[in-house]
Amino acid sequence: MNFKFLKKEKIITEVWYFVSLLILIVFILELLFPSLVLIYLNPLFFLVLWIILSVYLFVRN
Amino acid sequence: MKLKKLRIFFLFLSFLFLLLFVYLKVSPLGTWECKSRFNNFNHLFLGRGCFSQPSPNDRFLDERNIKMVGDPLYFSLYSPRNFDELELEIKFKPNLDKNTPVIEAGLLVDKDLWHYQLKPVYNYWLEDYSSDWQELSLKDNVEELLKENCQEISINYCLAQYNLDQTDRNILPEFFIEREEKNINHDLALRGHHSFYVYIKNDLDLKLEAKDLNINQDRSPITVDVYTNNDLIYTESLADDRPEKEGSGEESDYFDLDLSLASLPEGVYRVDLKANDDIVFNNLSVSSSILSWRRRLWLHESSEQNIDLVTDAKALQIKVQDPIAYQSLKFSDQDLVLDELYRQYEAILGHEYNDLTYDISLKRGGLLLEGPGVFALNEDELFNPNYSRLDRFYEERAKFVLTDYEKVKRLDDGYFLAKLKFNLAGVYREDNKYNFIISIPGLRVKDESDNFVEIKNIKANFSGKTLIEKINEF
Numbered sequence: 001m002n003f004k005f006l007k008k009e010k011i012i013t014e015v016w017y018f019v020s021l022l023i024l025i026v027f028i029l030e031l032l033f034p035s036l037v038l039i040y041l042n043p044l045f046f047l048v049l050w051i052i053l054s055v056y057l058f059v060r061n
Numbered sequence: 062m063k064l065k066k067l068r069i070f071f072l073f074l075s076f077l078f079l080l081l082f083v084y085l086k087v088s089p090l091g092t093w094e095c096k097s098r099f100n101n102f103n104h105l106f107l108g109r110g111c112f113s114q115p116s117p118n119d120r121f122l123d124e125r126n127i128k129m130v131g132d133p134l135y136f137s138l139y140s141p142r143n144f145d146e147l148e149l150e151i152k153f154k155p156n157l158d159k160n161t162p163v164i165e166a167g168l169l170v171d172k173d174l175w176h177y178q179l180k181p182v183y184n185y186w187l188e189d190y191s192s193d194w195q196e197l198s199l200k201d202n203v204e205e206l207l208k209e210n211c212q213e214i215s216i217n218y219c220l221a222q223y224n225l226d227q228t229d230r231n232i233l234p235e236f237f238i239e240r241e242e243k244n245i246n247h248d249l250a251l252r253g254h255h256s257f258y259v260y261i262k263n264d265l266d267l268k269l270e271a272k273d274l275n276i277n278q279d280r281s282p283i284t285v286d287v288y289t290n291n292d293l294i295y296t297e298s299l300a301d302d303r304p305e306k307e308g309s310g311e312e313s314d315y316f317d318l319d320l321s322l323a324s325l326p327e328g329v330y331r332v333d334l335k336a337n338d339d340i341v342f343n344n345l346s347v348s349s350s351i352l353s354w355r356r357r358l359w360l361h362e363s364s365e366q367n368i369d370l371v372t373d374a375k376a377l378q379i380k381v382q383d384p385i386a387y388q389s390l391k392f393s394d395q396d397l398v399l400d401e402l403y404r405q406y407e408a409i410l411g412h413e414y415n416d417l418t419y420d421i422s423l424k425r426g427g428l429l430l431e432g433p434g435v436f437a438l439n440e441d442e443l444f445n446p447n448y449s450r451l452d453r454f455y456e457e458r459a460k461f462v463l464t465d466y467e468k469v470k471r472l473d474d475g476y477f478l479a480k481l482k483f484n485l486a487g488v489y490r491e492d493n494k495y496n497f498i499i500s501i502p503g504l505r506v507k508d509e510s511d512n513f514v515e516i517k518n519i520k521a522n523f524s525g526k527t528l529i530e531k532i533n534e535f
Contacts (some may be wrong), residue, residue: 041107
């Protein structure tokens with residue numbers, strides 16, 4: 001990604017990476033240990049957060 | 062530089078996140094606990110908890126808590142791995158009366174027979190009505206007390222029981238002293254699992270025939286279990302390796318089942334015939350002076366015409382399993398017209414009925430009969446080793462109650478807390494989930510009464526072997 005952001009955007013980009021990684025981990029965990037993650041967390045939350053961040057970054061680009 | 066630190070921090074958090082779930086899955090300390098989240102099902106961040114949303118939907122109102130208005134409610138209970146024991150804490154508020162006095166909860170043990178291991182949660186009679194009953198321990202001379210106080214009325218009305226199934230009651234020798242050893246032959250065709258009591262003087266010789274209807278897709282093995290005092294003393298299984306295809310509807314020929322146990326101590330034994338609904342049992346022969354079917358009798362439509370039965374139960378539930386079984390049934394002096402398939406008919410005899418046994422007359426089979434007692438073909442063969450039960454059919458006459466029951470804890474916020482312990486050995490588990498049930502017999506959605514139970518939450522504490530113990534096993 002070739003974003004020319006201010007510091008705030010850079011932090012948000014890092015958060016975006018982090019949330020993306022968490023979604024990947026949740027996906028892998030769900031494959032490895034079905035249902036366990038869903039007991040504790042709602043993956044929809046991460047997905048919504050990821051979409052919001054993506055839209056924000058896209059608009060700011 | 063700062064961004065790099067932030068990235069390392071996030072990576073570290075991600076690693077911790079992964080590690081946490083691996084830890085939860087392995088549960089190295091041998092314990093795992095979780096809580097229901099019935100009122101958080103639509104929560105954006107939180108998960109759904111280890112208990113699923115109950116089903117069927119029409120038996121509860123999904124308010125702040127689960128308001129149970131119909132019986133029973135089914136849940137699934139997740140556990141990350143196998144454990145040995147489960148302790149459940151159910152926080153609830155009952156609004157029940159003598160028509161729905163019992164709350165029980167349990168886990169599915171046998172998937173084929175749909176059999177649940179139930180434990181008492183709440184008993185209205187023992188909680189709200191027990192002030193007249195003095196609590197005795199086994200050290201007290203219970204036998205002497207019964208002799209002194211139960212002379213004038215039948216012991217079945219003097220003594221009640223709950224959460225016990227005993228076959229060693231003290232009056233047995235007196236009851237059987239005049240009875241000769243004999244052989245009982247029945248030609249009733251019975252479908253599915255059944256359980257019956259026999260009285261054995263010395264040897265148990267059991268012979269019966271069975272056939273497989275092959276209606277269901279599952280295989281139909283048969284297991285015969287023999288119990289005394291609730292202890293399993295013998296079990297034998299017959300696998301389903303019959304050539305007929307499952308689900309084809311092609312019936313197998315009748316095959317023989319023989320069981321012979323020599324030199325048994327004299328007494329009452331319970332025999333369980335475990336099989337799914339595809340199996341029809343017939344031509345039963347047993348060396349016993351009694352043969353009493355416990356609580357349930359599913360007469361196959363091929364059963365003989367005009368069947369006369371006796372029961373000690375004052376309530377009878379009937380379900381028509383086949384349209385050819387539509388008929389008029391007589392229970393004591395009450396007539397019931399059975400003209401609807403699978404509807405649960407119920408006949409209850411009131412306080413004015415004081416006999417020890419009641420007649421049931423059927424025109425043909427195809428009916429499932431259930432009642433809080435035993436069924437037999439005649440009075441001579443009828444014997445129930447259990448006393449009347451403290452359930453919705455209890456008649457408020459007992460001077461004494463035998464029970465294994467712990468009163469629920471009343472909390473300051475008005476809720477009740479019941480603790481149940483389950484041994485998970487042999488409990489059915491599929492896809493990391495147990496099948497959990499809450500049952501309140503008699504609670505009906507379309508009832509006029511306003512009975513319900515509010516379930517605030519359920520906490521599950523699993524315990525079992527630690528990771529080190531598991532490694533040592535290998």
